[in-house]
Amino acid sequence: MSSSIGRSKTSSSTKSSETSSSVSLFAIRPNAGTEGRVMEVVANHFPMKFTSDLMVYHYDVDMEPMRLNQELSQMTFSDDTADKSDKRRAKKLNSKVYRIVVEEAIKRYSGPGELFDGVLPVFDGQKNMYTRKELDLERFAVKGGPSLPIPVGNSLYAPASEAKGMRKDIGGGRQLAYGYFQSVRPESNGVSLVIDRTATALYDSGPLVRFISKIMGIQNRADFMALKEFRDSDRKRIEKELKGIVIQVTHLTYKRKYKVIGMSKEPATRVTFDYKKTDPRGKEIDLGKISVIEFFEKHYPDRCPLHFGHLPCIMVGNSKNPNYLPLDVCELVPDQHVSKNLTNEQMVEMIRSSASQTPANRLAFIRESAKSTILDSKPYMKEFGI
Structure with a gap:
């Protein structure tokens, strides 16, 4: 697998434009309400603090498939992304392989004097990589291994070996799996980490x-x-x-x-x-x-x-x-995501199971997921001064 990483250069420019003769004026938003009583609301937002001298480098990651044997090719390429009308055109790698390649690259090239020496990069699974230090860029070739936990879209799910109490049979050889979604959102007083429970369907193993x-x-x-x-x-x-x-x-x-x-x-x-x-x-x-x-x-x-x-x-x-x-x-093979449509019965069972959890249980799950995220991310939080 051939992969290249290029640092993006961002520049800003201002273009002059003629001011329109008619300017629309909008009502200014009033301050917070003054009537009624103040209420505290529990939210799944966790405030984040950064060191004042934070400098982050952003890199665009581009991957190109090399010639692979038939078995590896079957496992890593998305069938729906292959252009059957032009076999000479390279196939597009699926998102799981992006993560596999980058994780293996970081693991393999972290030795003294190598590309990721003393660096803990963060990768979004598509094209964006962030580091605290500037990388000494060069081309490299890697092969990948498994990735945990299981990413499905923007959500993470525990593998079958660690998913006790987080899977439920919904019939037809499929099971409901609980996981969590996390994202960083800007707010009026800073930045917060938003975590919420999610559910998806996986195949039985x-x-x-x-x-x-x-x-x-x-x-x-x-x-x-x-x-x-x-x-x-x-x-x-x-x-x-x-x-x-x-x-x-x-x-x-x-x-x-x-x-x-x-x-x-x-x-x-x-x-x-x-x-x-x-x-x-x-x-x-x-x-x-x-x-x-x-x-x-x-x-x-x-x-x-x-x-x-x-x-x-x-x-x-x-x-x-x-x-x-x-x-x-x-x-x-365990932990495969169901990309096909669910039956009506399976959809009803998923909705019923997801809706049956009480707010208290859901909040407890979110807090536990937050603890797990903090524990698993400690090296990266230290790296980025969070």
Whole structure:
């Protein structure tokens, strides 16, 4: 991943213009009211104070994708941003990858004499980076890892491993997740940090078979195993829900991740491909056709007992030449945001659950989020004199 950071130069200029002959006069706002009684109102605004000698540098961050292998490309590029009419044009990175790249860059280039030596930058996830010290700019290349907590828009959500009591099932393989939104707002007497509770929908994690059974409204595994096949309408509904979701496989020694591109029309026992092996001299030998189930039983007999070979395969990779995976070896990667529309029932459940919290509980949640923000941001607050 190639990334360049350029410091923005801001200049102000005044242009003379002719004054209009007719000037509109507006009524001046009166002072605060004098009648009635004074009331104290509890607000989710937390005053912020800055040191008087604060100097902040603003940098515009620009990232350009380099050639990546197919798996990493699937995981980092937004399908909806690719210009299919011109494959030569670079794809646009999604917002999650921006954060991944910058976080990894800061981690990797913080050594003595390097770009971020003695600097704690703040990045907004798009194009803006702020530092207390001026950076000695240079080009650099990085690769990214995971980012926590989970950013969805301008809100933050705890990962599944730390989200006890902050998730609720809303049906169909989806769950309601509580998080918080934070922003800095100017006020008449200074600047304050505004924090409020937010909610969004995330996909369940775990075995893909369990997720599909929830989509179909099947309550237990025995009933799902009793299915001889998917009706075409069910298969299309499942495929529509799965497209774009990231899964990980269980038959390898590591959990490799893929983005789902579709579902086969035929069951795994009838989906075949050309089976080839390479001999010790490096010559490729064509062994004819083999089904997906036969291949997995031959190569991974101990790691993946297969119970659903009579059901369709998950398709991953290139749409023109996809790879096929049996349902048994697929799991949903946790903490994936639901970008598709919710059903009416799911929307009602989200509204009911969000509205059921009392003002006192909501205020307690906001205060706890403020404490967490302050605790997690202490190094940055010290860096920027807050």
